[in-house]
Amino acid sequence: MLWIFYGSALLFLVLSGYKAYVFTKMPLHGRMELYPVPKEKGKSEYGGSYFEEVEWWHKPRELSGFSELKDMLKEMLFIKKLFQNQRSLWWVSYALHLGIYLLAAWTALLIVGAISGLAGMPISASGRLLPGAWPAFLYYLTALCGNLGFACATFGAAALLWRRAFDPVLRKYTTPQEYFNLLLLLAALVSGLIVWFPDLFYQEARTVMADFLSLTPPQATGTLTLHVILVGFMFIYIPLSKMSHYVGKYFTFHKVLWENDPNLPGSEIEKKVQAALGYKPGHTWSAPHVQTVRPQNQDR
Amino acid sequence: MHDAKTLKPSDLGRQEEQLIVVDNLMPLLPPYDQPGMERPFGEVKGAWREKYCTSLDGFVGIDTLQRPKTKEEEKEFVQKFLNGLEKILSDANNGMLQPLLLSLEYCAKCNTCSEACHVFQASGGNELYRPIFRSEALRKMIKKYFTPSGRLLGRFVGADIEVNWESIARLGELAYRCNLCRRCAQTCPLGLDNSIFAKEIRKIFSQELGIAPSPLHAKGSMIQLKTGSSTGITKPAFLDMLEFMEEDIEEKTGKKIKFPLDKEGADILLIHNAGEFMAWPENPAAFAILFEEAGLNWTLSTELMGYDSVNYGIWYDDTQAKKIALQQFQTAKHLGVRRIVIGECGHAHKAAAVTADRMAVGEDKIPVESFLPLLWDLVRTGRLKFDPQKNNFPVTLHDPCNVVRQMGIVQPQRHILKQICPQFREMTPHGVDNYCCGGGSGFAIMNSLNFGQFRDKVSGRMKFNQILGAFQDTIEDPSIPKYVCAPCSNCKGTIRELLEFYHTTEKFNVHYGGLVELMVNALPDLEKPYLEFLQA
Numbered sequence: 119m120l121w122i123f124y125g126s127a128l129l130f131l132v133l134s135g136y137k138a139y140v141f142t143k144m145p146l147h148g149r150m151e152l153y154p155v156p157k158e159k160g161k162s163e164y165g166g167s168y169f170e171e172v173e174w175w176h177k178p179r180e181l182s183g184f185s186e187l188k189d190m191l192k193e194m195l196f197i198k199k200l201f202q203n204q205r206s207l208w209w210v211s212y213a214l215h216l217g218i219y220l221l222a223a224w225t226a227l228l229i230v231g232a233i234s235g236l237a238g239m240p241i242s243a244s245g246r247l248l249p250g251a252w253p254a255f256l257y258y259l260t261a262l263c264g265n266l267g268f269a270c271a272t273f274g275a276a277a278l279l280w281r282r283a284f285d286p287v288l289r290k291y292t293t294p295q296e297y298f299n300l301l302l303l304l305a306a307l308v309s310g311l312i313v314w315f316p317d318l319f320y321q322e323a324r325t326v327m328a329d330f331l332s333l334t335p336p337q338a339t340g341t342l343t344l345h346v347i348l349v350g351f352m353f354i355y356i357p358l359s360k361m362s363h364y365v366g367k368y369f370t371f372h373k374v375l376w377e378n379d380p381n382l383p384g385s386e387i388e389k390k391v392q393a394a395l396g397y398k399p400g401h402t403w404s405a406p407h408v409q410t411v412r413p414q415n416q417d418r
Numbered sequence: 419m420h421d422a423k424t425l426k427p428s429d430l431g432r433q434e435e436q437l438i439v440v441d442n443l444m445p446l447l448p449p450y451d452q453p454g455m456e457r458p459f460g461e462v463k464g465a466w467r468e469k470y471c472t473s474l475d476g477f478v479g480i481d482t483l484q485r486p487k488t489k490e491e492e493k494e495f496v497q498k499f500l501n502g503l504e505k506i507l508s509d510a511n512n513g514m515l516q517p518l519l520l521s522l523e524y525c526a527k528c529n530t531c532s533e534a535c536h537v538f539q540a541s542g543g544n545e546l547y548r549p550i551f552r553s554e555a556l557r558k559m560i561k562k563y564f565t566p567s568g569r570l571l572g573r574f575v576g577a578d579i580e581v582n583w584e585s586i587a588r589l590g591e592l593a594y595r596c597n598l599c600r601r602c603a604q605t606c607p608l609g610l611d612n613s614i615f616a617k618e619i620r621k622i623f624s625q626e627l628g629i630a631p632s633p634l635h636a637k638g639s640m641i642q643l644k645t646g647s648s649t650g651i652t653k654p655a656f657l658d659m660l661e662f663m664e665e666d667i668e669e670k671t672g673k674k675i676k677f678p679l680d681k682e683g684a685d686i687l688l689i690h691n692a693g694e695f696m697a698w699p700e701n702p703a704a705f706a707i708l709f710e711e712a713g714l715n716w717t718l719s720t721e722l723m724g725y726d727s728v729n730y731g732i733w734y735d736d737t738q739a740k741k742i743a744l745q746q747f748q749t750a751k752h753l754g755v756r757r758i759v760i761g762e763c764g765h766a767h768k769a770a771a772v773t774a775d776r777m778a779v780g781e782d783k784i785p786v787e788s789f790l791p792l793l794w795d796l797v798r799t800g801r802l803k804f805d806p807q808k809n810n811f812p813v814t815l816h817d818p819c820n821v822v823r824q825m826g827i828v829q830p831q832r833h834i835l836k837q838i839c840p841q842f843r844e845m846t847p848h849g850v851d852n853y854c855c856g857g858g859s860g861f862a863i864m865n866s867l868n869f870g871q872f873r874d875k876v877s878g879r880m881k882f883n884q885i886l887g888a889f890q891d892t893i894e895d896p897s898i899p900k901y902v903c904a905p906c907s908n909c910k911g912t913i914r915e916l917l918e919f920y921h922t923t924e925k926f927n928v929h930y931g932g933l934v935e936l937m938v939n940a941l942p943d944l945e946k947p948y949l950e951f952l953q954a
Contacts, residue, residue, distance in 0.1 A: 151825075
């Protein structure tokens with residue numbers, strides 16, 4: 119069980135990191151901005167850009183990291199585009215995502231609680247004033263995140279599965295693997311509910327976490343073993359599947375749609391363009407008009 | 419015929435004469451909501467079915483895609499397509515690899531994009547035109563041949579499509595049912611872009627199989643690379659046209675204007691879509707009037723590649739796009755101008771300012787800007803003065819996708835119109851949320867066989883409704899002229915076709931044109947209106 123716990127967590131991080139690394143190392147692509155681009159200071163509200171300026175290349179670029187961060191957080195925390203463009207799906211998708219965020223927080227709180235317990239400050243509801251308030255705070259916050267997280271994520275996963283199965287349009291485009299993805303999430307969540315549900319304040323979960331952290335094999339029941347295996351498999355599988363969109367979404371927005379980086383003399387991007395122009399591809403196109411002799415400097 | 423409701427991407431290879439029929443179009447606004455206001459689709463001729471791929475929806479976009487005569491030809495076609503498919507995933511496609519792979523991998527198929535697509539909406543929600551239909555069909559082919567999961571797990575991961583002549587040809591046609599307007603990408607919660615798939619399919623057909631619609635390729639970019647202009651205008655013909663235009667300007671406005679030609683070291687090299695000289699000479703003439711009035715140091719080029727800003731390559735073939743863009747830069751460099759200003763042509767804006775931005779460095783790259791901020795600067799600083807009462811009729815503005823959604827040039831044109839047109843009104847939606855005119859990515863000039871019907875009745879339908887919507891208060895009063903300002907040559911061409919197809923000019927006095935014509939019309943010292951429809 120210890121191996122599954124640490125191995126799956128490590129593989130999740132390594133595989134996700136590797137995926138991000140692969141996208142980072144991809145060759146420079148052509149520009150594909152799509153407005154509004156939030157970092158365009160003073161213009162992003164209506165979708166404007168530096169191209170609205172006369173002789174824009176002589177003007178200092180006015181960029182707002184805050185504006186980009188604000189839009190990024192709205193997208194990450196609230197799935198803004200789905201909210202704006204398909205509200206009915208947003209309710210269920212957001213329930214799943216909010217549930218996942220809350221369960222991530224719950225896991226972190228379990229770790230903090232377990233460490234606290236190991237350090238001789240066990241977590242319970244009996245805290246009064248400081249320093250006793252800390253255990254009580256952790257106790258209730260963990261319960262809040264866990265209960266809300268399980269409720270939202272389980273509802274979201276089940277509702278998404280139901281919608282995919284019964285919406286005539288989504289059903290046509292959903293592959294068996296995509297049903298499997300949702301079923302896997304649901305199975306991991308339901309097994310968690312079965313294991314933890316009797317204890318709405320997660321004392322048992324904290325004990326198991328403390329066992330994991332102190333490298334002690336926990337007292338494993340059949341359902342706990344199944345739950346750990348399902349969660350462990352899910353953690354390894356997610357980075358290998360399209361559910362790793364937490365990686366891809368960074369690149370689609372920041373490196374494609376919001377990139378907005380003109381090739382100006384002396385700029386970093388100019389160096390990258392120079393390097394890309396000198397690259398000779400191993401594969402070449404075969405149509406006769408591509409094969410004809412071209413003027414210099416036309417092959418990337 | 420397949421029922422569009424049950425149609426799915428894996429049906430693309432089914433042996434049927436025609437997959438779907440377009441028969442439930444989005445209703446039009448008054449007065450076009452009455453019976454008899456719109457011509458029905460024409461019949462698909464038997465000879466077309468034998469020769470071309472009409473088996474998708476009955477329309478032919480790729481007039482050079484012809485049915486194979488032998489089994490060997492069919493086999494070769496399939497193999498070449500698969501070769502091309504492999505190449506878009508390789509370093510032959512470095513310039514698009516990252517965006518393509520992101521969109522290939524992460525689509526959640528949430529279907530949010532369908533609501534944003536004007537073609538899907540205009541078709542009454544026909545399944546074939548759902549943005550993810552095309553993407554998913556290509557994704558299935560790629561999975562089937564080029565992913566380990568597809569080879570091992572097949573149908574489980576969605577690699578369940580037949581790859582044969584019919585499915586490939588239909589996919590090729592389907593790539594020309596998308597205007598590449600990228601409105602769908604604006605709404606995607608994952609930031610993915612369905613237009614990439616349409617463009618990549620077009621690229622495989624052109625760059626690997628040598629197949630592309632003749633208006634874009636054989637009669638488009640190939641002629642441009644040979645003569646300097648996709649219109650085929652040669653230098654002597656171009657000079658004749660300019661001479662004629664100078665006489666016309668004097669006759670219309672009393673102004674003696676000489677087009678500055680090949681002026682070395684000029685501040686501005688102005689490049690128009692050469693189609694303007696042939697179809698709408700009043701547009702480049704209006705530019706000359708405004709530039710001279712403002713005292714700009716500008717020039718036109720008469721050199722090969724210097725007098726036509728178009729670059730059809732950006733719609734279907736990266737190699738053609740690059741050849742054209744670099745030669746346009748070279749012309750500007752030889753003239754020693756400080757900057758290139760692109761006239762009223764949306765795709766030329768994107769090609770020169772955005773796409774070509776990463777095709778050259780250093781001295782080979784001349785700064786490019788749009789005519790819009792330049793003109794607004796002339797208005798804002800008082801170098802051009804106007805009498806807005808001369809334009810006192812309803813005017814609306816079409817936002818070219820390439821200029822607005824893809825370059826973020828939103829306000830200058832609005833600032834100008836608000837100063838010179840007292841009855842200016844916006845379309846709904848507008849700005850970066852605009853709808854494509856329906857002629858984007860080549861549809862404006864693709865008139866082979868029956869493709870024009872698809873443009874006029876389907877892809878242009880949303881824009882036509884927007885025009886009707888903007889003029890609802892006056893549309894049924896033919897005594898009031900109405901003007902659709904479309905500062906883009908292709909958009910203007912599409913709107914011309916729409917107004918002709920629906921007899922909107924004839925019945926309801928709706929006209930179209932560019933921005934500069936409206937500006938010249940409002941110049942205080944002109945005795946006669948510059949706009950022809952006001953001259954009667």
